[in-house]
Amino acid sequence: MTAPAAPRKRGRPGHDQDAVLTAAVRLFNERGYDATSMFDIAESLGITKSSVYHHISGKEQLLQMAMDRALDGLFEAAGEVRALDLPAIDRLERLIRRSVLVLAERFEFVTVLLRVRGNTVVEQHALARRREFDTLVTDLVKQAQAEGGVRPDVDPATAARLLLGMVNSLTEWYRPRTGGADAIADAVATIAFEGLRR
Template sequence: MTDGPAERASRRGRPGYDLDSLLTVAVRVFNERGYDGTSMEDLASRLGITKSAIYHHVAGKEELLRLSVDRALDQLFAVVNEPEAQRGPAIDRLEYVVRRSIAVLVDELPFVTLLLRVRGNTAAERRALARRREFDRLVSDLVERAESEGSIRRDVDPALTSRLLFGMLNSIIEWYRPRRGLTAVDLADAFVKIAFDGLRSRPDAPLSPAPDPGQTGSPAGA
């Protein structure tokens, strides 16, 4: 009798190699080469082990993909099930989900990056896309409730608002790198100010100090 995915996922392999380290390297290679462009030989070469050592943990490349995207998805679904996302005004719950989703993105950046790049070419990818749609639906429901409570504008479709909100959030994977002291909290604070309060300044908003002319420059080039 052969082992199922759960048994393989919980089992450790040869000394020095476990499933977590295997997934970490696999995700890095998938993001660099693309899932379709990565072979088991590529993964074995990067790990410095034989293909048979990889098969000790998983049935093949698609199981590596499934386990990797599930790691990101499971954490995102955990966010919407946390108490702060389940009670209180919808606008506060929505902000909480956004902040915690950014924290997941920062903490699991390679895994979230892989999740956002799947295209539905395999069963594992189609399953991941279905779970993403379910997460999007939960966020859309929060947006709709916030609209009905009068917390956010009602002249934009809730599904569109949700897509725009998380489209901006998901774009973080393209440029964010953990450097120069930009934490997940800093990122979430800035995101919430822009997405929830808007870019347009208010008369009662405190003025930021004028920049030092000698310190000007594009943050993107930092």
């Protein structure tokens, strides 16, 4: 299964684009998007600005790629869960667990996504996809309620926002280097679905 390495090394646009994206996202999260220049990104990689422009059209493309990386992960999780032949309450629980894992795996990308306020068309598009994901979770709560799996006394939209609020809070306190995402996904699912009270 080990392919010859040499032919892959020439160019490697995918690899180089990825390196630029990783460096950019780190700077966006450290300094903020507005305070980061293409020069800063090039400098942090030890390459020239024109080398960066060889792979990327500009800062906005990097922002879009970062947000897509986060959103694609969430929508892939939703797609996988949708395909399961399970009651809605169990699909909802799996989606919430998977969202925690997506956030942990794509931590820097999700952090970029959650800080965006909709100042540009690219940001507005990402916010629209976030709302689409929220709606998808809300619909799953509604369906679970209709099936009798979720208690009837909670508003589905509020429940969805609070579930995702719990998940998204990881950007504030989770440390990817420390890990433990599985245990956190368990804790989120236990609290949200079974409750803290014994």
